Amino acid sequence: MSYILSFFNFIQDLGATVMMPIIICIFGIALGTEKGKSLRAGLTVGVGFIGLNLVIGAMSSNLGPAVQLMVDRFGLSLSVIDVGWPAAAAIAFASTVGMVIIPVCLLVNIIMLLTNTTQTVDVDIWDYWHFAFTGSLVAIVTGSQAIGLLAAVLNMVIIMVIADYTAPGVEETLGLPGVSLPHGFSGAYAPVAIVINKIIDLIPGVRDIDINMEEAQEKFGVFGEPIIIGSVLGMIIGAVAGYDISQVLQLGITMGAVLVLIPKMASLLMEGLLPISDAASAFISDRFSNRGKMYIGLDSAVGVGHPLTLSVSLILVPLTLAIAVLLPGNKVLPFADLAVIPWMFVLITPVVKGNGFRALVNGIIVLAAGLLISTNLAPLMTEAAVNADYALPSNATMISSICDGANPLTWVIVRLNDFGWIGIGIVAAVAVVLALVNRRRILLEAEELKTAQQA
Known part of the structure; x- marks a missing residue:
């Protein structure tokens, strides 16, 4: 077991930019793609991830100081410090649940694929930390590492179903064919957005409000383009932070660049994934008549x-x-994780079908609720950090994060376990029902696809 854990720790330490190209290349060859094409696809995906990380890093490093100045300028003082997702991930992987989460989740994915309870091949193994985070908090609440690991598994099952359900919207709205996003943080907000969307549909007048980015670009011309919108918003943030004119302009240009470059990096990544996605669809179509469409599960970045x-x-x-x-x-x-707010919206955007008004309403609601959730989970996250020998920031008595400390699904799973076995039983029942409903949908979709091909 120690050798197995060491192997997966080695994979984890290599990071996505190294292991993703290797996984994609091997996956492509296994599906029958030419070796040269598979190699090129893997390397292109790696380049896309590096590009995404560079641009996202630029966004974070420029927003961070602006946020700090906002905090200082307005004298904000709250007792729980947002330490950010890197700290949350480190705490999760350092837990007992985190030590075994990668091989366990790989096994769960294989079982779900074999039983037709998912259409997603989740190669985003680094983001398994979201499930480990939930499991580590449940282990503290229950005093049982076994229940914590079970909670992590059930969390993954629920997210895999959400990923399948939202995949068509990801393809249509986000322009990512053959891709699903089984991301423990982003996926948790899709059901919330669906509920909020339904409520808005019931309110006369409000349901007719539609702020569409494509229509805005057509209406306002160059002033509706992402580069202008990003630059203006960046300058507003700089002004609120109290920057001088040169810093305001620099932040504006940087944020404009972010809105332009991130889609281009995502397109490069998709260039590498498309031949593998096509090969996966052909492989499934040739060998399995009851699997429907298959998706490659990626980081919601x-x-x-x-x-x-x-x-x-x-x-x-x-x-x-x-x-x-x-x-x-x-x-x-809020501080370190303000830069991860876009990850909240990755699956909200397809749910609201690009409606900016509904997205903003969703954002205000989920962030307000998320702050209360992260406040509630702060004692548990702090205890998990202490158990993992994580050094708390100076003068901080408690820590939390927006990602995953404000995760509504994590909160529900953790708090249900306040009721002991009844709580984990409820979570298990929900996960099983969702998996079975998803299986029924997959089989029906496969039958419709088969009928259409015969016709």
Whole structure:
């Protein structure tokens, strides 16, 4: 077992930019793609990920100082520190559940594929930390590592079903054919967005409001383009932060570049994935008549480039700080994870079908609720950090994060386990029912596809 764990720790340490090309290349060859094409596809995917990471890094490194100045300028003081997703991931992987999460989740994915309860081949193994995070908190609540691991598995099953369900929207709205996003953080907001969307549909007048980015670009011409929108929002954030004119302009240009470059990097990544996706579809079609369409599960970073996702996210950066101060019961000071707000919207954007008004309404609601969730989970996350020997920031008594500390699905799973075996039983029942409903949908889709091919 120690050798197996060491092997998966080695894979984890290599990172996505190294292992993703290897996995894609091997996957392509296994599906019958030519070796040269598979190699090129894998390397292209790797280049796409590096490009995405560089642009996202530029966004984070430029937004971070602006946010810090906002905090200092307006004298914001809240007792729980947002330490960001890298710290949350490190804490999750350092837990007992995290040590075994990669091989366990790979096994779960294989079982789900064999039983037709998912259409997604989840190669995004680094983001299994989201499931480990949930499991590590449940282990603290229950005092049982076994229940914690079970909770992590059930979390994955639920997210895999959500990924399948949202995959057509990801293809249509985000322009990612053959891709699903089984991301533990992004996926949790899709059901919330569906509910909020249904409620908006019931309100006369409000349901007719539609702010569409493509229509805005057509209406306003160059002033509706992502580069202009990003630059303007960046300058507004810089002005609120108290930057001088040169810094305001620099932040504006950087944010404009982010809105332009992220979609281009995602397109490069898709260039590598398309031949593998086509090969996977052909492989399944030739050998399995009851599998329907198959998707490659990727990090939701590939979907953050939609103009609506990035524009609404930038608007919500200063709004989130205001909400944090005004929201009764909140103790979390948003900081490190404000740059991950776009990840919240990756699957909200397809649900609202690109409607900017609905996306903004969703954003305000989920961020307000998320701050209360992260406040509630802060004691558990702090205890998990101490158990993992994570060094708390100076003068911090408790820590949390937006990703995954504000995750509504994580919160529901953790808090249900306050009721012991009844709680984990409820989570298990929900996961099994969702998996079976998904299986029925997959088989029906496969039958319809077979009938269409015969016709």
